[in-house]
Structures are given as structure tokens and as C-alpha cells.
Amino acid sequence: MSRKRLSLFVLIAAAALIGAGVAAAGHRAPSVQATSATFDATTVAQHYMATCSVNGGDTFQATRATYTGTASSADPRLTGAIRIRAWSLVDTTNGVGHVFGIWHIKGTGVNRAHGTLNAALAGGKASGLARGFVRGPWGHLVASFGASFDPSAGFSAGELGSSTAGAGFLRSGRWCHPPHWPSS
DSSP states (O other): OOHHHHHHHHHHHHHHHHHHHHHHHHSOOOEEEEOOEEEEEEEEEEEEEEEEEOTTSOEEEEEEEEEEEEEEOSSGGGOEEEEEEEEEEEETTTTEEEEEEEEEEEOSTTOEEEEEEEEEEETTEEEEEEEEEEETTTEEEEEEEEEEEETTTEEEEEEESOTTTOOEEEEESOOOOOTTOOOO
């Protein structure tokens, strides 16, 4: 093998090793950790409410509002100012309904979290699921969601991933999965 070919081979091999090292350094090892947070979001803004009655006598209240407050957790990514943009529909005859929305937690520095919530309502209590993403470092959030909820007063005594409301976890890093498994 000539010197030129050997030099070219060594250069290509070194570039491949450097590329593999950079790619490996960019991904953290997978990890899962239990997580929970508590929150109150009782400051109400951009409140819109409409009611309607249907045949049979039930009255429904539809609400769209933004609720703000504070979240706290042992995980700094879930600690800070919380904002929930929520839509709810409640049967005022029996107090049963649905609330869904988009939430954001703005912590200090790069610590942030955002996602969606989807919960059933009964007797002023919301119970469901929160999904989202955290950053600082990055990860997925899947957690039970529970709170007292009044469309006019917001969310109080809220919990993400609490043992009284269910369980939650943060998934970080790259994961292997079966074929045709959802990516999120």
C-alpha cells in the first residue's frame, strides 16, 4: 500500500472515530426517575364563559381561561411560575365534565417544563394525565394530574405525579423500543 493510500486510510478512520465520539457524547444514558410537583394556579385571566341548556334540562358551562400561580418540586425543572391555558365543559346539573389544556412552568435559568393536561371533572375535582417535556437537562414527563378545579377560580391543591393522585416519571435519554412503537 502506498504512503498516500495509507495516509488517506488513517485520515478517514480518525474522522470516523471522532464522529462516533461526538455522536456518543451528545446523548446521555437513558434514565428514569420518579417525580412529583404541587401547584396552585388561582389567578384567572382571559376568562370566557358560555352556558347552554339541552333538551332534557341539563345545563352545560363551557369555559376558556388562563390560570397562573406557582409550582414547587424537588426537581428544579418543575419549580417556578406556572401558567395553564385551559378549556373546560361541565354539566352544571351533576358537576361532571372535562378539562384539558396546555401548561408551562418557567423556573430559574434554563429550567423549564411544558406540556398538555387532560382530566375528567367530578364534584370540583380534576383527575387525569399530564404529559410534556422538561429542559435543563431535557426529558419527557408523564405524570398523573389531580387538582381541585373551579372554572372561575382556577386550580388549587394541584399535584403532578403524587402518590395521592397517581404516579409520574421523567424519561430522559435515548430509548430502544419495539417496531411500530409510538415515538413520544
